[in-house]
Amino acid sequence: MAEAITHSYLENTGRYKGILAWLTSTDHKRIGLMYMYAMMVFFIVGVLLGELMRLELFRPGQQFITAQTYNGVFTIHGIIMIFTVVIPGLAAVFGNFSMPLLIGAHDVAFPRLNLFSWYLYILGAAIALSSQFMGNGPPDTGWTFYAPYSIQTHTNVVAAVFGAFVLGFSSILTGLNFIVTIHRFRAPGMTFFRMPLFPWSLYATAWIQVLATPIVGITLLMVIAERWLRIGFFDPSLGGDPILYQHLFWIYSHPAVYIMILPAMGVITEIIPTFAQRRVFGYKAIALSSLAIALVGYFVWAHHMYTSGMSITARWVFSLLTFLVAVPSAIKVFNWVTTMYKGSIAVKPPFLFALGFIILFMIGGLTGLSLGSLATDIHVHDTAYVVAHFHYIVFGGVGFAFFAALHYWYPKMYGRMYNFKRANIAFIFMFVGFNLLYFPQFVLGLMGMPRRYFDYLPQFTLGEQISSIGGFILLVGIIIMLVNLFSRKGGKAPDNPWGGTTLEWSIPSPPPHENFDKLPVITGEPYDYE
Amino acid sequence: MEMHRDDIGARLGMWIFIFTEILLFGGLFLVYAVMRNRYSVEFHQAAHQLNAFIGTLNTVVLLLSSATVAMSVTAVQRGEKRKGVMFILITLVCAGIFLFNKYLEWGHKISIGLYPGSEMMIGLKYGYILFFSLYFFMTGLHMLHLLVGSIILTIVMVKIQIGTINAGKYTLLENGGLYWHLVDLIWIFLFPLLYLIT
Numbered sequence A: 001m002a003e004a005i006t007h008s009y010l011e012n013t014g015r016y017k018g019i020l021a022w023l024t025s026t027d028h029k030r031i032g033l034m035y036m037y038a039m040m041v042f043f044i045v046g047v048l049l050g051e052l053m054r055l056e057l058f059r060p061g062q063q064f065i066t067a068q069t070y071n072g073v074f075t076i077h078g079i080i081m082i083f084t085v086v087i088p089g090l091a092a093v094f095g096n097f098s099m100p101l102l103i104g105a106h107d108v109a110f111p112r113l114n115l116f117s118w119y120l121y122i123l124g125a126a127i128a129l130s131s132q133f134m135g136n137g138p139p140d141t142g143w144t145f146y147a148p149y150s151i152q153t154h155t156n157v158v159a160a161v162f163g164a165f166v167l168g169f170s171s172i173l174t175g176l177n178f179i180v181t182i183h184r185f186r187a188p189g190m191t192f193f194r195m196p197l198f199p200w201s202l203y204a205t206a207w208i209q210v211l212a213t214p215i216v217g218i219t220l221l222m223v224i225a226e227r228w229l230r231i232g233f234f235d236p237s238l239g240g241d242p243i244l245y246q247h248l249f250w251i252y253s254h255p256a257v258y259i260m261i262l263p264a265m266g267v268i269t270e271i272i273p274t275f276a277q278r279r280v281f282g283y284k285a286i287a288l289s290s291l292a293i294a295l296v297g298y299f300v301w302a303h304h305m306y307t308s309g310m311s312i313t314a315r316w317v318f319s320l321l322t323f324l325v326a327v328p329s330a331i332k333v334f335n336w337v338t339t340m341y342k343g344s345i346a347v348k349p350p351f352l353f354a355l356g357f358i359i360l361f362m363i364g365g366l367t368g369l370s371l372g373s374l375a376t377d378i379h380v381h382d383t384a385y386v387v388a389h390f391h392y393i394v395f396g397g398v399g400f401a402f403f404a405a406l407h408y409w410y411p412k413m414y415g416r417m418y419n420f421k422r423a424n425i426a427f428i429f430m431f432v433g434f435n436l437l438y439f440p441q442f443v444l445g446l447m448g449m450p451r452r453y454f455d456y457l458p459q460f461t462l463g464e465q466i467s468s469i470g471g472f473i474l475l476v477g478i479i480i481m482l483v484n485l486f487s488r489k490g491g492k493a494p495d496n497p498w499g500g501t502t503l504e505w506s507i508p509s510p511p512p513h514e515n516f517d518k519l520p521v522i523t524g525e526p527y528d529y530e
Numbered sequence B: 001m002e003m004h005r006d007d008i009g010a011r012l013g014m015w016i017f018i019f020t021e022i023l024l025f026g027g028l029f030l031v032y033a034v035m036r037n038r039y040s041v042e043f044h045q046a047a048h049q050l051n052a053f054i055g056t057l058n059t060v061v062l063l064l065s066s067a068t069v070a071m072s073v074t075a076v077q078r079g080e081k082r083k084g085v086m087f088i089l090i091t092l093v094c095a096g097i098f099l100f101n102k103y104l105e106w107g108h109k110i111s112i113g114l115y116p117g118s119e120m121m122i123g124l125k126y127g128y129i130l131f132f133s134l135y136f137f138m139t140g141l142h143m144l145h146l147l148v149g150s151i152i153l154t155i156v157m158v159k160i161q162i163g164t165i166n167a168g169k170y171t172l173l174e175n176g177g178l179y180w181h182l183v184d185l186i187w188i189f190l191f192p193l194l195y196l197i198t
Helices: A002-006 A018-023 A028-056 A067-086 A089-102 A111-130 A157-184 A197-229 A242-276 A283-297 A312-340 A349-372 A374-380 A384-414 A420-447 A458-486 B007-038 B040-047 B052-077 B081-111 B126-162 B171-196
Strands: none
Touching (some): A028 A067, A028 A458, A067 A157, A089 A111, A089 A157, A089 A197, A089 A242, A111 A157, A197 A242, A197 B007, A242 A283, A242 A384, A242 B007, A283 A312, A312 A349, A312 A374, A349 A374, A349 A384, A349 A420, A374 A420, B040 B171, B052 B126, B081 B126, B126 B171
């Protein structure tokens, strides 16, 4: 033990050297970073594909890619961003790196299973990406793989679907690991209601991962069986039902939105009290609202299908539940804002990103309600309005929360600081670029611009061009941010650079391999600033 | 480095994994429910094509195998190593009998041209197609689980033999047994849904 304390987890002390020491490591901190590096690569690929679409849409008519290529591009953009970036997202990176630190544990409950999950993640991503280069061309179904088109198209759907299946398996195992870790590995004295709120949100997330992902798993297997064996479950020409596919798909894929956003909310809940130097307002309300979101979020899936053909009763029930799930989300927003009230706020980069999250998440959330109400949804269904809405949630919400978390825990991860001024400039570019990119799409959608089209009517030109320009400003912001973080120019980070009160700030930066020299004994609440 | 050992945690993890497996099959049961509701007459008639005798035999075989797994756990807890190994062996033999019967059933259907994607199948009424597709998909996925379970139990058996699973440390055996009970449980639902509701 004495030797372990002197070495940080970044130094190699094990049997292997160099990259092998990382690839065989079961240390939750290293696995978290390995997820992050892989995810950064996928994220950049996804961003570049998105920019490609924005270039194509800069002017009406075909510019430089064909309609079929465009279909392939938005499909793989969706698959990469959804299945390999935002769904594992904060849970895989910061859940692994920070959660055991926050609850005062040496590691997760099943470290080897944790490493296995990472390999499954890489394998699943590789299979999904192989769909681009093998078979009869890139899939063109959209990331939703809607039947019956997904069982009829000649493109290479099976690889993409199977990749998503493997990624789902990885997600299940991570969720399972986190549930057991949180139940069994909390530091002595840390009751559930003395636990910090990021682990709380991960706990709720993990249950969704475990209980919802198998449904999409079996659904994707059925799609493969449809294509290979013609089992006919979703094929109308054999008596099957395509709407049934939509139900099964969204039974997972709507809760998946909460798999993405709950850890994001958890991170924001860690950051706001630290930078306001104030106790979090309404601790129990925030903790329990995570569970409420997980629970109610399981029963709202069919709001994706108002125009697909459902009974009136089903539609209003799902609409009502959709409105209900907004309540716990709003509780969190009010609590964050109230936590800041009369706090001594230090506007540093993590706080700025957190603030950006709150604003963008609110826009995304409120526009979600106009999609959740039956009449307005008929008008904007499958338009650019939907595209704008979910990008405000998954990029404005999850993405900005990810960057907030990265700037927050970066000193702990590497034992190094970064340049605040450049981080702030990056934030401004990203925030402005993001809004220029997606806000016009709300307007375009209301005017009738359909989603997933590679061409548009001349009257949409202005909006599309503002959107494209915004896309490039956003890209510049992302580049500034990444260069700032990974140019390794910052000075040495203190153990507690932000004045936080949670356990990870009580140990050295970067932490030793075993995290805690002696397990901390918890006697009070996590956010004790008074 | 110290070795963490947390038996309760390991068991908790296994139970959560079993939830996911139940939900995996839950998706199929949902498809079955929808299709049965839509084509109830044809499902009723198609079920007559399945051999209820073989189905019942397999159910008995699987129930027996679950009992022997449970007996193996008790035997190992009492430190009776040889009995522990023997009971797992009986379980594996039961799994073999089950698979052999399934081979007969599937083989017969495939030999007369009744399998998903076959010309004969495509020509049938919708309800028949879906019933037999569900039959093959559900029992096929179940068989896959049975094979995985057999592999796990084989490993467990070897570990009992060499003594790494013993009266003081038997969580892996318990978890393997839990998985086996899951395989059994799913069959308990598949059997009436496919063979008995006629």
